[in-house]
Structures are given as structure tokens and as C-alpha cells.
Amino acid sequence: MVKSLAVERAGSSAIRDLLEITERPGVVSLAGGLPNPATFPVEALARASAAALAEDPLVALQYGPTEGYRPLRRWVADRVGPGAGGPTTEEQVLVTSGSQQALELLTRALVDPGGLVALADPAYVGALQAFRAAGAELAAIPADADGMRVDVLADRLAAGERPALVYVVANFDNPSGSTLSRERRHALAQLADRYGFWIVDDDPYGELRWNGTAPVALRTLTDRTITLGSTSKVLAPGLRVGWAVAPLEVRRSMAILKQSADLHTSALTQQVVHRTLAEPGFLDQHLATLRTTYRAQADHLVGALHQVLGDRLAVARPDGGMFLWAALLDPTADTAALLAPAVEQGVAFVPGAAFGVEQLHPTRLRLSFATADPAGLDLAVARLAGVIPVP
Amino acid sequence: MVKSLAVERAGSSAIRDLLEITERPGVVSLAGGLPNPATFPVEALARASAAALAEDPLVALQYGPTEGYRPLRRWVADRVGPGAGGPTTEEQVLVTSGSQQALELLTRALVDPGGLVALADPAYVGALQAFRAAGAELAAIPADADGMRVDVLADRLAAGERPALVYVVANFDNPSGSTLSRERRHALAQLADRYGFWIVDDDPYGELRWNGTAPVALRTLTDRTITLGSTSKVLAPGLRVGWAVAPLEVRRSMAILKQSADLHTSALTQQVVHRTLAEPGFLDQHLATLRTTYRAQADHLVGALHQVLGDRLAVARPDGGMFLWAALLDPTADTAALLAPAVEQGVAFVPGAAFGVEQLHPTRLRLSFATADPAGLDLAVARLAGVIPVP
Numbered sequence: 001m002v003k004s005l006a007v008e009r010a011g012s013s014a015i016r017d018l019l020e021i022t023e024r025p026g027v028v029s030l031a032g033g034l035p036n037p038a039t040f041p042v043e044a045l046a047r048a049s050a051a052a053l054a055e056d057p058l059v060a061l062q063y064g065p066t067e068g069y070r071p072l073r074r075w076v077a078d079r080v081g082p083g084a085g086g087p088t089t090e091e092q093v094l095v096t097s098g099s100q101q102a103l104e105l106l107t108r109a110l111v112d113p114g115g116l117v118a119l120a121d122p123a124y125v126g127a128l129q130a131f132r133a134a135g136a137e138l139a140a141i142p143a144d145a146d147g148m149r150v151d152v153l154a155d156r157l158a159a160g161e162r163p164a165l166v167y168v169v170a171n172f173d174n175p176s177g178s179t180l181s182r183e184r185r186h187a188l189a190q191l192a193d194r195y196g197f198w199i200v201d202d203d204p205y206g207e208l209r210w211n212g213t214a215p216v217a218l219r220t221l222t223d224r225t226i227t228l229g230s231t232s233k234v235l236a237p238g239l240r241v242g243w244a245v246a247p248l249e250v251r252r253s254m255a256i257l258k259q260s261a262d263l264h265t266s267a268l269t270q271q272v273v274h275r276t277l278a279e280p281g282f283l284d285q286h287l288a289t290l291r292t293t294y295r296a297q298a299d300h301l302v303g304a305l306h307q308v309l310g311d312r313l314a315v316a317r318p319d320g321g322m323f324l325w326a327a328l329l330d331p332t333a334d335t336a337a338l339l340a341p342a343v344e345q346g347v348a349f350v351p352g353a354a355f356g357v358e359q360l361h362p363t364r365l366r367l368s369f370a371t372a373d374p375a376g377l378d379l380a381v382a383r384l385a386g387v388i389p390v391p
Numbered sequence: 392m393v394k395s396l397a398v399e400r401a402g403s404s405a406i407r408d409l410l411e412i413t414e415r416p417g418v419v420s421l422a423g424g425l426p427n428p429a430t431f432p433v434e435a436l437a438r439a440s441a442a443a444l445a446e447d448p449l450v451a452l453q454y455g456p457t458e459g460y461r462p463l464r465r466w467v468a469d470r471v472g473p474g475a476g477g478p479t480t481e482e483q484v485l486v487t488s489g490s491q492q493a494l495e496l497l498t499r500a501l502v503d504p505g506g507l508v509a510l511a512d513p514a515y516v517g518a519l520q521a522f523r524a525a526g527a528e529l530a531a532i533p534a535d536a537d538g539m540r541v542d543v544l545a546d547r548l549a550a551g552e553r554p555a556l557v558y559v560v561a562n563f564d565n566p567s568g569s570t571l572s573r574e575r576r577h578a579l580a581q582l583a584d585r586y587g588f589w590i591v592d593d594d595p596y597g598e599l600r601w602n603g604t605a606p607v608a609l610r611t612l613t614d615r616t617i618t619l620g621s622t623s624k625v626l627a628p629g630l631r632v633g634w635a636v637a638p639l640e641v642r643r644s645m646a647i648l649k650q651s652a653d654l655h656t657s658a659l660t661q662q663v664v665h666r667t668l669a670e671p672g673f674l675d676q677h678l679a680t681l682r683t684t685y686r687a688q689a690d691h692l693v694g695a696l697h698q699v700l701g702d703r704l705a706v707a708r709p710d711g712g713m714f715l716w717a718a719l720l721d722p723t724a725d726t727a728a729l730l731a732p733a734v735e736q737g738v739a740f741v742p743g744a745a746f747g748v749e750q751l752h753p754t755r756l757r758l759s760f761a762t763a764d765p766a767g768l769d770l771a772v773a774r775l776a777g778v779i780p781v782p
Contacts, residue, residue: 006499007644010651032454040452046444049659053437061431061627063423097488097631097653104652108397113504129651236452238658240488253398260401260520261495261652262488266660267629268440 010133024343028380030301030367031348033174033233033322038373039293040236041276041286048275052268060268066259067251068095068243069270075277076229076243083245084189085223094251094258097265099204099230099242102254104130105261106226106244109253110198111136111164118156118163118197120148122325122355122364124174127167127202139163140357145316147173147180150187157195165198166191170218171206172321175355175366179319182215189221197224198250204230204242209320210291223247231273233322233370234287241265241273294322294370297377301369304381312388315367322370328363330391335365338387347383401524415734419771421692421758422739424565424624424713429764430684431627432667432677439666443659451659457650458642459486459634460661466668467620467634474636475580476614485642485649488656490595490621490633493645495521496652497617497635500644501589502527502555509547509554509588511539513716513746513755515565518558518593530554531748536707538564538571541578548586556589557582561609562597563712566746566757570710573606580612588615589641595621595633600711601682614638622664624713624761625678632656632664685713685761688768692760695772703779706758713761719754721782726756729778738774 052060059069067073073090080088096102103126111117113135119127121140131138139161142149148168157163166188170180180188192199201218219225230242244254258264277283301324302317315326328335335351342348352361372380443451450460458464464481471479487493494517502508504526510518512531522529530552533540539559548554557579561571571579583590592609610616621633635645649655668674692715693708706717719726726742733739743752763771 004500004644005503007647010647034454037449037453040448042444042448042452045452046441049440049444050437053433053440057431057433058428061433061436061629062428063425063628100651101653109395112396126651126654133648133651237454238452240653240655240657253395256398256401257524260491260517260524262492262631263517264631266488266631266657268660269657
């Protein structure tokens, strides 16, 4: 027996195979959520790595605590700032092997098989996988340009549904790009306090805002929030360093599971990350560069789509993040069926169906503006024009 | 609800609290399986890290494949050599965040909750945690100086027990230090073929042999073997790079679970490990240094124990590995009760009960000779003399 229940649940979709074809050579990919590699702070990371191995090699190379490298935990606690219950302490921080691991650990810590997780439909594929692998049942809540329809969630709670946790990407959602509105954040926090569920606020994109200001953070509204962060979009994903900031009891349960999952996250990469983030002036300057770069790429892609495909596709100009959630104007279009011909033309995207919880989102496609430079984006749009139907 | 079933199962022992006290300042610890930090190849790792970020930063810093960095997978396949079914291919290798992660992924891939895992009693604490967190039932098989009593396993199989997997540390077991004999390896492989269970051969210590030659590897006897390897004892544990070498169908199932567990292991540390291991001449020379160091430390500790505590404690001279599995000669001794007074005296060990599956091993203690240098080992033995009872 090679396919356990866990494997069946986690691997129950054909998405993986679908996405593998987007990595063919010669394909301009708008599919993955890959940062533009030109933004990687290679020199800062090389300095940090050299310093870690020269100045503190025994901490970088020996076994370390499951909860994480203490200076990094302290940095995270300071950065996320106070929550609803007062100051955030480093004890509330668990460093994880990317925020994907935090997602999996907290699901296993908070949801027994058969338990309910509520989330917007469409939703991040990695979250769907983690929830399904844990045997969770999914409650799909509709969403619009202001994020999850919290009023619909409220109705379903009133009708008796009892999720153990509610998952949101409140800032620049993946895939929809939407930001949960201020009003909905307040409403969601009140529901959490009233019904006793946990809010998971998965926040890899919050720092990538170049327009407007973020609505109030969920964690300042209720102490039933677990906030996930990551260095993948801010430094580099290959480091695999993320974190959860959670109430102590939740953080402790997650650490128990992390101990048997991988003992601890690489002490070397944790120290490299901490030294880089703590270098005076580095982060502000680097975030400014990222925002400028991604804003330019987003504007470029939206402009090209409007110009070349404006009669076939609707797309909004984002204030941050990495993704456009484009809608084909032909109501009979099926983006899942368009992917193979698109890859033939040398361009890739992720069809809406990949993110479907209950809905298939057949006219939707997720386009990442983060990976390719303007020339690549132009090429991608020209190639898309060969496959996107005229309504 | 913060304690899910998974947390309850994984955290069901008091061992964690017990072991935390062994980390008090001023305590000479023979408790953890920590390598002597003087053996860390800091300069080679610093060279590899600098080269990775200078020569191949986009691979070190971008998202990578879940299965692992291909050159490292190839190196592992070459290193472990051919298995029962012929040459080992890189496709059979999954790079993991330490071999602890491999253990957890394969358990979840192969054992449904309620499924049976057979293992020697005593057993490695991290394995017990991973099995219990997955909801496995444990079949404790007695063991002696030649490892698991495979004849007892055979009887239990004949009586109808059907483990999904059988876990062994065939080379220099943790905690017992025993090596599974040649005859038992053949017998175990035959049982696997006959009854269709998987053998997990967890092998972090096999390279640390300074005396004699290893018996035939299990994976050359049956293709129902999954071999786990690690850089933790050979390079440095803080890197968190390990691997599983498994039949393709098992490797694929593990990769599906790894994708939702952490996407992939740090691309930077994988490249650092590969560049270090592949540096011409490095590994042979480094292994020679490790063997010389650990042999000297083992001989020193055994000598000191014989000299100071020979009338109170029995211990065998090891041919490799990291651990002594000492037996107190007072049959009424309880090593779990001796730990707190020992820590008061400034010395720590792991009591036998920590490794118990069904048995409590009350007269046993695991002593690591790997961490401390000879002066530290002398100090530890002198302090142990203050608490070990005279029979």
C-alpha cells in the first residue's frame, strides 16, 4: 500500500501535472508565484552568510531550538507589532520552513480529520493541499473585490456551521489579488470572538504595497488570529524561512508537531535571514526597490493586456502583491482548456479551476506580473493573443 | 480547541520537559546526539556557501523542485550505490529537511491512522514521535546486542500481525548502539518480501564506523527498503539536509506530502551541501577526521567509565556511531529518577525510559560520547560518580 489516506487527500487533483507543463523551456511563465530573480539581494545574503559562518558558526551549524533562532523570533515580534492582547513577544513566534510549513502545522494542530475550514473560493492551492492532506472538510465562502464575503460566512455560522479555522490572505489575496476591506476585517474578528474559531491571516504579500495603505491588521482586532509571514517574496524563496505569530497555546502545539516534522528550520538560513533583515537600512531600501519593480511590472502587464486584449479580457490595476485575476469576456470560455494551447504558443498561466474550492472559475486565469521583466511580459501578452477567444 | 489528535499523540510524553533541563548552563551533557562542534567543516561550508551565491545564485535563491536539487540527488544515488533492483537512480532520491522529515513523510505516506509499525524496543525518540503523531500503533520487538530480534518479529508475523513498515537503525542504533547482524538482515529482507511490509533503514551513523566492516546493506537484499540518510552527523546538523532513497512509487507519494509540508528544502543549503560533498577529496578526509575524533572520545569515555564506575555500570566498547547504552548493575536502579540529581551535579544523560516503546529500561542510560572532548568526558564521569548507586 503506497497511497495512504493522506496521500490520496493531498494528491487528489490533476493540477500538479498541469503545472509541470508550464515549466517547459522557451515558455514565458506568468503561472508561478516566483519573484523576479533580478530582485534577489544576492550581495546582502552573501555578506550575511559569510558573517554567520565566520562569527557564529556553532549556532549556524549545530542543532538549534525547534521554536527558531531567538534573534529572528525577536525581530519578527518587533516587526509585526502589538496584537489585540498587547505587545507581541518572541515566545509567540515559531520560525518555520517557509510559511507553507506554518500552514500545515497549524492545520494539524487545530483541525482534526473531518473538522471544518472556511475559506474564500477561489483559494491558494498550497492551502487547499495542506487542508485536504489533514483531512479537513472545506467550507467555500464566495468572495468579491473586497475579499471574502464575511456576511455569507456570518449567515452560515448563524445556520450552525462551525469551522475550526477561517483562512484568509487579507492583503493581496492569492489568486484574486483582492484585499479584505476594513469593514469585513472588523466583522470577521467579531465573528471569531463570538464563535470561537481561529483566523489564519496568511500574509506573504503585505509588504509589497505601492499604493494606498493597508486596512487594520486582523491580529490587532482579535487575539484569535494566527498571522503567517515569509521571506519568500521579500528576500528569496530558496531560503525557505517563514514564521507564524500565534497565541502561546497554539504556538506550543505547532512546535510539538514541528519537532517531529523536521526538528527545526535550518539554523544557517535563519541566521542569514536575521543578519540580512537586521542590517541597518537594508530592509527599507530593499522594499522600496521591490515595490518600484513590481509596480512597474504590474502597470506594464495591465497596460499591455488592455492594449492587446482589452476586447477579450477584463483586469484591474493592482495596488500591490504579485497577481492579476483576469476574467475572459467570452462567458463560454474555459481557461483550463486553453492552457495546453497557450503552452504550445510559449506562454503559461494558471487556470481558475486550479484555485477552485467548489467553483471552477472557468473564465478566470491567474497572471503573475512578478517573475518576468517588461520585455517578457510583452512577449507573453502577444502569445496569449493567439489563444484567448474573442467574445 | 488547541490540542488536536495529532498534538495529543505527538506530545503524549514528559520527555520533552525532562530533556530541557539537560540544557542548563554549566551542565556537561552526554544527553543529546550533538556532534562535537570542533568537527564542523566550517571553512569548507563557507567556501561552498560563497561559491553557491557567487556562481549559481538564482538556483540557490529561487523556488526549486520539491524532489530536491538534482546534482545532490545524483550524488546521493551514486553514494548509496545499487540496490536489490539494480542501479539507484536520482529519481529514487527525495531530499528532505533532515532525515527526521523523511521519517515523518514516509510514515504519513505508508501508514494510515491505526496502522502498525514494528520497531525495536528501545527506539529513537524522534521516530516514536513521528509514528505516534501519524496515529500509528506500535509493535515493540525485543532487541539484543545484534539488534532487533528478527526471530521474534517472524513469530509475530506468523501469528498474524501485519505491520505496514518495520523501522530499524541497522548501523549503530540509537539508543542501543547495536548493529543488526548479517543473518538478521537477510532474515528481515526475506520477511519483507514474504509479508509485503516496507523496511525503513534509518542510517545517520553508518559512515561513522572505525572498526570492522558493515554487514550487507538491507537495500541490496530487498527492494522493499527505504534508506534514510543525513548530513547531520557527517557535516553539520544545523544545515537540516537529509534524504530518503526509496522505490519510485514511495518516493512519489512522499513528494506529494512534502509539497504541502514545506514545498522544498532550502535550495541554498542543498547547494552548500552538494558543493561541499562533491569537493574532490573532501569527504574521505573529513570522514577520517570524524572517525579518529569519535573513536578517541568513545575510547576515552568507556575507559573513564570502567575506571571510575566499573563496579556500578556495564558498558561495551563501540565500533562506531555516537552512543553508549550503559546498564547500571544495581537491578533496582531507576535512571529516570537519577536524572534530576545528576543535573544538580552538572551532568546529563538520557534515561532508558525515554526510548521505551513498551519497556521502561529503568537500569539503562544513553551516553553520547560525540559532543564533549576528553576533558569534558572526564568531568562528566566524575559527576556521574556522585549519583550512580553502588549495587
